[in-house]
Amino acid sequence: xxxxxxxxxxxxxxxxxxxxxxxxxxxxxxxxxxxxxxxxxxxxxxxxxxxxxxxxxxxxxxxxxxxxxxxxxxxxxxxxxxxxxxxxxxxxxxxxxxxxxxxxxxxxxxxxxxxxxxxxxxxxxxxxxxxxxxxxxxxxxxxxxxxxxxxxxxxxxxxxxxxxxxxxxxxxxxxxxxxxxxxxxxxxxxxxxxxxxxxxx
Amino acid sequence: xxxxxxxxxxxxxxxxxxxxxxxxxxxxxxxxxxxxxxxxxxxxxxxxxxxxxxxxxxxxxxxxxxxxxxxxxxxxxxxxxxxxxxxxxxxxxxxxxxxxxxxxxxxxxxxxxxxxxxxxxxxxxxxxxxxxxxxxxxxxxxxxxxxxxxxxxxxxxxxxxxxxxxxxxxxxxxxxxxxxxxxxxxxxxxxxxxxxxxxxx
Amino acid sequence: xxxxxxxxxxxxxxxxxxxxxxxxxxxxxxxxxxxxxxxxxxxxxxxxxxxxxxxxxxxxxxxxxxxxxxxxxxxxxxxxxxxxxxxxxxxxxxxxxxxxxxxxxxxxxxxxxxxxxxxxxxxxxxxxxxxxxxxxxxxxxxxxxxxxxxxxxxxxxxxxxxxxxxxxxxxxxxxxxxxxxxxxxxxxxxxxxxxxxxxxx
Amino acid sequence: xxxxxxxxxxxxxxxxxxxxxxxxxxxxxxxxxxxxxxxxxxxxxxxxxxxxxxxxxxxxxxxxxxxxxxxxxxxxxxxxxxxxxxxxxxxxxxxxxxxxxxxxxxxxxxxxxxxxxxxxxxxxxxxxxxxxxxxxxxxxxxxxxxxxxxxxxxxxxxxxxxxxxxxxxxxxxxxxxxxxxxxxxxxxxxxxxxxxxxxxx
Numbered sequence: 001x002x003x004x005x006x007x008x009x010x011x012x013x014x015x016x017x018x019x020x021x022x023x024x025x026x027x028x029x030x031x032x033x034x035x036x037x038x039x040x041x042x043x044x045x046x047x048x049x050x051x052x053x054x055x056x057x058x059x060x061x062x063x064x065x066x067x068x069x070x071x072x073x074x075x076x077x078x079x080x081x082x083x084x085x086x087x088x089x090x091x092x093x094x095x096x097x098x099x100x101x102x103x104x105x106x107x108x109x110x111x112x113x114x115x116x117x118x119x120x121x122x123x124x125x126x127x128x129x130x131x132x133x134x135x136x137x138x139x140x141x142x143x144x145x146x147x148x149x150x151x152x153x154x155x156x157x158x159x160x161x162x163x164x165x166x167x168x169x170x171x172x173x174x175x176x177x178x179x180x181x182x183x184x185x186x187x188x189x190x191x192x193x194x195x196x197x198x199x200x201x
Numbered sequence: 202x203x204x205x206x207x208x209x210x211x212x213x214x215x216x217x218x219x220x221x222x223x224x225x226x227x228x229x230x231x232x233x234x235x236x237x238x239x240x241x242x243x244x245x246x247x248x249x250x251x252x253x254x255x256x257x258x259x260x261x262x263x264x265x266x267x268x269x270x271x272x273x274x275x276x277x278x279x280x281x282x283x284x285x286x287x288x289x290x291x292x293x294x295x296x297x298x299x300x301x302x303x304x305x306x307x308x309x310x311x312x313x314x315x316x317x318x319x320x321x322x323x324x325x326x327x328x329x330x331x332x333x334x335x336x337x338x339x340x341x342x343x344x345x346x347x348x349x350x351x352x353x354x355x356x357x358x359x360x361x362x363x364x365x366x367x368x369x370x371x372x373x374x375x376x377x378x379x380x381x382x383x384x385x386x387x388x389x390x391x392x393x394x395x396x397x398x399x400x401x402x
Numbered sequence: 403x404x405x406x407x408x409x410x411x412x413x414x415x416x417x418x419x420x421x422x423x424x425x426x427x428x429x430x431x432x433x434x435x436x437x438x439x440x441x442x443x444x445x446x447x448x449x450x451x452x453x454x455x456x457x458x459x460x461x462x463x464x465x466x467x468x469x470x471x472x473x474x475x476x477x478x479x480x481x482x483x484x485x486x487x488x489x490x491x492x493x494x495x496x497x498x499x500x501x502x503x504x505x506x507x508x509x510x511x512x513x514x515x516x517x518x519x520x521x522x523x524x525x526x527x528x529x530x531x532x533x534x535x536x537x538x539x540x541x542x543x544x545x546x547x548x549x550x551x552x553x554x555x556x557x558x559x560x561x562x563x564x565x566x567x568x569x570x571x572x573x574x575x576x577x578x579x580x581x582x583x584x585x586x587x588x589x590x591x592x593x594x595x596x597x598x599x600x601x602x603x
Numbered sequence: 604x605x606x607x608x609x610x611x612x613x614x615x616x617x618x619x620x621x622x623x624x625x626x627x628x629x630x631x632x633x634x635x636x637x638x639x640x641x642x643x644x645x646x647x648x649x650x651x652x653x654x655x656x657x658x659x660x661x662x663x664x665x666x667x668x669x670x671x672x673x674x675x676x677x678x679x680x681x682x683x684x685x686x687x688x689x690x691x692x693x694x695x696x697x698x699x700x701x702x703x704x705x706x707x708x709x710x711x712x713x714x715x716x717x718x719x720x721x722x723x724x725x726x727x728x729x730x731x732x733x734x735x736x737x738x739x740x741x742x743x744x745x746x747x748x749x750x751x752x753x754x755x756x757x758x759x760x761x762x763x764x765x766x767x768x769x770x771x772x773x774x775x776x777x778x779x780x781x782x783x784x785x786x787x788x789x790x791x792x793x794x795x796x797x798x799x800x801x802x803x804x
Contacts (some may be wrong), residue, residue, distance in 0.1 A: 297506050563680075575775075
């Protein structure tokens with residue numbers, strides 16, 4: 001059943017549940033990336049709010065609702081403030097949703113944001129990130145704040161108003177300086193740090 | 202042309218322009234209200250974020266996009282945090298969009314949020330609030346923060362993600378105590394004050 | 403409840419019920435017309451298939467589904483083969499859905515097909531054509547064949563495939579020569595007669 | 604470019620072009636079928652109107668528009684009057700749109716009408732039926748009359764009203780007795796023959 005997973009200490013801040021106190025997020029474990037020159041790590045995204053859209057290319061709800069929402073997210077927010085990442089979490093029909101099939105899918109659907117392939121685990125159907133993050137299925141939305149803390153984990157479709165409200169709330173929050181990587185803290189052209197300063201003078 | 206009106210000092214906070222420094226908002230001037238026992242004033246809404254949806258019942262864009270968005274807003278956010286108000290700003294076809302016509306419209310479309318009739322001005326087509334607020338047409342969205350400050354004035358349709366982000370940003374901001382009416386400041390059952398405390402301990 | 407009214411002798415020809423044997427249709431009784439220089443009579447439409455879309459301007463289902471379908475009908479079929487007529491059958495809120503209100507509505511929604519105002523009956527809420535045709539409510543679709551015979555009376559929305567199939571079936575049927583008005587039979591520039599000849603050589 | 608292919612002698616019967624005089628249709632050449640116990644041949648469909656929806660599982664327009672229309676067709680018309688067939692005409696990304704991938708796709712999208720795999724041709728990208736039928740791309744609609752004659756070949760999306768009109772016109776046409784297979788001709792209880800008799804007494 002679609003729903004929002006709450007951790008202890010969460011509260012209903014607005015129309016949608018948002019996680020208030022959170023433990024460290026296990027890292028992305030991926031076997032391949034599309035639409036990015038370098039593999040993406042959560043650490044490298046610190047300073048930006050992050051939306052990870054977990055999907056499968058043969059999941060009708062992902063194709064009809066989740067991926068179009070990811071495209072709208074990319075259009076509605078500046079890239080240096082919000083990172084939008086696709087994560088191909090194949091847990092069924094593995095043999096026909098490999099990386100080459102995904103590549104054709106990305107090409108045909110003209111998806112331009114970075115999409116990682118969740119690393120398969122030979123010992124079980126769930127791929128490694130999906131298992132470590134305890135995702136229930138696809139589509140799932142995972143939202144991290146600028147410090148990399150988990151703020152939302154939602155299975156099923158979440159309406160644009162509620163998702164927008166969560167992102168607006170997180171985008172306006174300051175970045176704790178200690179969470180930035182060294183180069184960002186010293187501000188060598190970090191767009192994330194710069195934009196944050198503009199938001200929170 | 203649809204667009205977002207910016208005041209001096211505004212900046213593009215996120216994907217959507219939001220007004221940063223604002224002057225006091227002229228009061229609502231209305232001749233009749235529906236779906237509320239008491240006429241509504243902006244002062245009485247202090248402490249809550251406010252969305253005013255300015256519309257005309259014979260405006261196709263309002264019926265197809267604006268009013269459904271207002272209904273979604275009412276469903277997505279708690280009433281003690283976000284006030285959703287309709288404002289019938291008739292500036293054309295005055296003779297067939299009177300209060301009785303609006304009453305039938307509200308009944309048929311099952312609208313349940315408060316809707317005020319912008320007071321007609323015999324000396325010109327624009328009704329008084331619309332003129333004082335300098336609205337360009339319908340549909341228009343006006344968003345006020347918890348202090349009653351103008352934060353968005355948008356003519357035409359604004360997508361749910363961008364609107365949600367603005368509201369999320371405003372909902373998380375604290376209420377300056379001096380902006381609350383006396384009874385709210387002393388907190389006798391003020392849901393707005395109470396919810397704000399929960400958000401900003 | 404939406405549904406299709408069947409007359410004795412009807413049968414389910416295809417996916418949708420179509421009336422097979424029909425009695426003469428009571429004439430249109432209208433008090434005013436828009437988008438036509440001359441009042442329209444059913445007799446004058448003989449030779450063409452006719453769709454009458456009965457609606458009320460404050461009926462949400464008419465605005466959201468019925469009228470857009472009428473617009474699509476006008477675009478999908480040649481005017482000399484299919485006549486699309488709106489009929490404003492006001493049976494509630496009479497005081498705010500008068501002809502002037504309808505005029506503004508037609509203007510704002512950019513409706514360009516002929517629309518007649520069903521004549522009010524001071525002795526009862528239902529207007530005269532609606533009562534004589536025994537329509538259950540709005541939106542209602544009435545379809546007549548080239549001879550003027552009633553072939554469909556549907557309350558509520560009918561999907562485009564089913565409606566298209568009924569019209570396709572009727573459009574391909576020949577016109578019985580005796581049903582044409584004199585000027586049509588002698589062919590003085592009647593586009594309906596001419597097109598019919600092209601279809602049924 | 605999407606469009607309707609016309610053969611010599613065709614004419615614009617209604618809002619949509621329909622082929623009037625037609626040559627024999629090359630047979631289906633398929634390597635596998637889903638949702639049917641027996642492979643389907645055009646000969647076996649004689650007596651029914653036939654819609655073949657040519658698609659590729661990674662074609663966005665097919666997934667968003669074509670296949671949902673095929674589902675609506677199946678719901679709107681009786682199965683003994685109209686046959687709805689999917690044809691997987693893979694002409695690109697062959698390696699990831701094989702029969703096993705299609706099987707997973709059909710399962711996930713809950714498609715229940717018969718779907719054949721157009722037979723690959725090792726000497727060229729186009730599969731054999733697609734080449735023989737001279738289809739331009741996907742989605743494509745092919746409509747055959749009760750005699751098996753080609754009546755429509757449309758590349759791109761065709762609106763429901765126009766498609767419905769073509770089908771309605773064809774459904775009402777009688778079956779020429781010589782086009783039926785022997786068992787149908789002698790067939791007490793042939794639903795196709797029986798329904799046709801009911802439509803055309």
